[in-house]
Amino acid sequence: MSLHISKENCVGCTLCVKACPFAALTMVEKKAVVNLDLCTLCGACVAECKFEAIALKREKTDFVNLESKGVWVFCEQKRGVIQSVSYELLGKGRELATKLKTELCAVLLGHEVEQKTQELICRGADVVYLVDHPALKNFLDDPYTNVLVRLIKKYKPEVVLSGATSVGRSLISRVAVKIHAGLTADCTGLDIDEHKRLLLQTRPAFGGNIMATIITPNHRPQMATVRHKVMKEAAIDPKHKGRIVKETFEEDTFVSRTKILDVIEEISSTVNIAEADVIVSGGRGMKGPENFKLLEDLARALNAAVGSSRAAVDSGWMPYSHQVGQTGKTVCPKIYIACGISGQIQHLVGMQSSKTIVAINSDPHAPIFQVATFGIVGDLFEVVPLLTKKFKEAFE
Amino acid sequence: MNSVIVCIKQVPETTDVKINPETNTLVREGVKSIINPFDMYAIEEAVRLKEKFGVKAIVLSMGPPQAEAALREAISMGADEAYLASDRAFAGSDTLATSYTLAKAIKKIGDFSVILCGKQASDGDTAQVGPGISTHLDIPQVTYVKKIEEIKENTARVERMTEEGFEILECPLPCLFTVVKEINEPRLPSLKGIMKSKSAKIHLLTAQMLELEEDRIGLKGSPTQVVKIFSPERRKGGEIYSGAAEEGVDKLVAILKKELYA
Numbered sequence: 001m002s003l004h005i006s007k008e009n010c011v012g013c014t015l016c017v018k019a020c021p022f023a024a025l026t027m028v029e030k031k032a033v034v035n036l037d038l039c040t041l042c043g044a045c046v047a048e049c050k051f052e053a054i055a056l057k058r059e060k061t062d063f064v065n066l067e068s069k070g071v072w073v074f075c076e077q078k079r080g081v082i083q084s085v086s087y088e089l090l091g092k093g094r095e096l097a098t099k100l101k102t103e104l105c106a107v108l109l110g111h112e113v114e115q116k117t118q119e120l121i122c123r124g125a126d127v128v129y130l131v132d133h134p135a136l137k138n139f140l141d142d143p144y145t146n147v148l149v150r151l152i153k154k155y156k157p158e159v160v161l162s163g164a165t166s167v168g169r170s171l172i173s174r175v176a177v178k179i180h181a182g183l184t185a186d187c188t189g190l191d192i193d194e195h196k197r198l199l200l201q202t203r204p205a206f207g208g209n210i211m212a213t214i215i216t217p218n219h220r221p222q223m224a225t226v227r228h229k230v231m232k233e234a235a236i237d238p239k240h241k242g243r244i245v246k247e248t249f250e251e252d253t254f255v256s257r258t259k260i261l262d263v264i265e266e267i268s269s270t271v272n273i274a275e276a277d278v279i280v281s282g283g284r285g286m287k288g289p290e291n292f293k294l295l296e297d298l299a300r301a302l303n304a305a306v307g308s309s310r311a312a313v314d315s316g317w318m319p320y321s322h323q324v325g326q327t328g329k330t331v332c333p334k335i336y337i338a339c340g341i342s343g344q345i346q347h348l349v350g351m352q353s354s355k356t357i358v359a360i361n362s363d364p365h366a367p368i369f370q371v372a373t374f375g376i377v378g379d380l381f382e383v384v385p386l387l388t389k390k391f392k393e394a395f396e
Numbered sequence: 397m398n399s400v401i402v403c404i405k406q407v408p409e410t411t412d413v414k415i416n417p418e419t420n421t422l423v424r425e426g427v428k429s430i431i432n433p434f435d436m437y438a439i440e441e442a443v444r445l446k447e448k449f450g451v452k453a454i455v456l457s458m459g460p461p462q463a464e465a466a467l468r469e470a471i472s473m474g475a476d477e478a479y480l481a482s483d484r485a486f487a488g489s490d491t492l493a494t495s496y497t498l499a500k501a502i503k504k505i506g507d508f509s510v511i512l513c514g515k516q517a518s519d520g521d522t523a524q525v526g527p528g529i530s531t532h533l534d535i536p537q538v539t540y541v542k543k544i545e546e547i548k549e550n551t552a553r554v555e556r557m558t559e560e561g562f563e564i565l566e567c568p569l570p571c572l573f574t575v576v577k578e579i580n581e582p583r584l585p586s587l588k589g590i591m592k593s594k595s596a597k598i599h600l601l602t603a604q605m606l607e608l609e610e611d612r613i614g615l616k617g618s619p620t621q622v623v624k625i626f627s628p629e630r631r632k633g634g635e636i637y638s639g640a641a642e643e644g645v646d647k648l649v650a651i652l653k654k655e656l657y658a
């Protein structure tokens with residue numbers, strides 16, 4: 001396994017040097033030279049080179065099972081409610097299944113959730129694989145992993161998708177290792193190479209500063225977790241027909257080593273920021289915990305969730321579960337309203353893929369304005385209450 | 397209780413990774429390497445368990461030789477021993493090959509009760525290696541742990557963050573936890589720790605020492621392949637209004653209406 005540079009083909013254009021995220025390439029006497037101590041064999045330079053001067057030597061292994069078929073969506077439910085990311089994946093999954101000329105299948109694990117299968121069919125599923133068992137009521141790594149592994153081994157899907165949620169990221173990582181499949185985390189773009197039947201998985205890396213497109217050429221299924229709020233929800237079509245396949249497994253499949261003692265919901269009063277279409281977020285400029293009431297008022301008017309920068313969480317003004325940014329949550333709402341947030345890069349990576357960004361800040365040079373769709377330079381203690389008032393008036 | 401093993405990764409300090417708008421490439425000058433910020437909480441938690449139960453805190457990393465610096469920093473915070481899995485044969489590893497290699501390294505290191513990992517690395521952001529390790533080792537896991545409430549008689553009770561709040565879980569040891577920021581406040585290295593870290597031995601683990609299956613490591617053991625790397629479309633700033641609040645808010649209400657009900 002190594003990177004080979006052909007001195008004959010290399011014209012010294014330096015494209016590869018610029019493309020390398022790890023500074024492993026340099027020009028020596030107008031030819032590219034690789035420092036193998038820094039190179040991670042990521043292949044970025046190979047894709048960039050216009051002269052076929054760089055090659056990644058990879059011995060071909062072949063694990064592609066030609067029988068594998070179907071695009072699967074793991075449909076996450078909590079307390080019997082299908083999570084919206086599942087509908088988003090069914091929307092994207094339909095597009096992928098059409099390109100692959102195969103079926104779109106939903107996988108539903110839970111307890112007493114059979115009535116939910118119709119919902120999934122209305123959202124485009126041609127098949128719903130249902131495993132209903134008391135041990136699957138709440139998510140637990142062991143039984144969920146065992147069941148999904150067995151289903152995949154039995155039906156051999158070509159593609160498996162799941163939301164990049166706290167459930168999906170735990171579960172799918174385990175499943176992929178059990179079946180030795182390739183897995184790409186946290187995708188924001190999915191497409192199909194129809195000719196090679198490959199899933200093209202695009203995701204941000206380095207905190208959103210670069211994007212990478214990843215494939216799984218020689219293994220099936222091709223697995224990916226997908227970010228919330230990036231894909232469009234599948235439309236409801238009550239006429240869509242699908243079949244339900246109920247599966248049962250022997251009892252030891254459902255045994256869990258971990259046990260849930262209690263489930264505590266903290267964010268019941270406000271909307272969950274990962275799910276919200278609108279987020280009103282506050283930072284250091286809020287000056288104190290008591291002032292977050294202004295944001296809560298605005299959030300109520302907009303039916304929004306309240307978010308926070310790290311500065312406000314570290315000051316103890318807001319709980320960590322509301323933190324947006326590199327060490328908090330990555331969000332992608334339709335509208336993100338940043339109040340008194342300067343816009344440090346660590347915050348921006350958590351929210352810069354929001355559709356519309358509004359910034360309210362007294363400092364006209366705050367970096368948040370560089371990413372804002374609309375910004376107001378002003379005193380948030382004047383602007384925010386006025387906005388709440390005017391927005392309410394507009395809808396009376 | 398047996399040892400605690402912490403898996404850490406050396407990453408570029410992402411705040412320094414910026415795009416040059418003219419060439420549209422990553423600006424690398426002055427990019428420092430640091431311990432993945434999420435791993436700092438894992439190291440701190442391991443040192444706390446060490447102090448509470450009198451067990452060894454062992455730190456493990458996989459990476460190029462320069463990742464040694466990250467391990468020394470962990471020792472300065474209170475870790476007892478450090479292992480570095482480093483070999484040219486590991487280059488190009490994706491999360492499957494990485495978690496296989498680290499799991500084999502852990503087996504080599506010996507008995508343990510708890511494995512701690514940060515919830516994800518700040519460069520790749522995958523959150524897949526922790527769960528991958530526990531699966532390879534066939535031990536239970538709890539991800540997104542925000543508190544270790546209690547450990548007794550080979551059972552742990554922990555709090556796991558969810559989107560809506562948290563769950564309290566009980567699990568048998570040995571177990572793997574991935575931890576979130578809320579779990580603790582990492583300490584600064586002590587002077588004694590810094591002195592110790594300078595002379596500490598970093599145990600090197602090579603592919604041969606770990607008796608790895610050749611086709612499960614590095615590029616060959618990695619089912620996923622990066623085919624393209626590019627810069628995301630940079631967001632451009634829009635209208636910035638700095639006049640009277642009244643007028644600015646009117647404009648904003650119009651924008652919100654359009655976005656919400658279009």
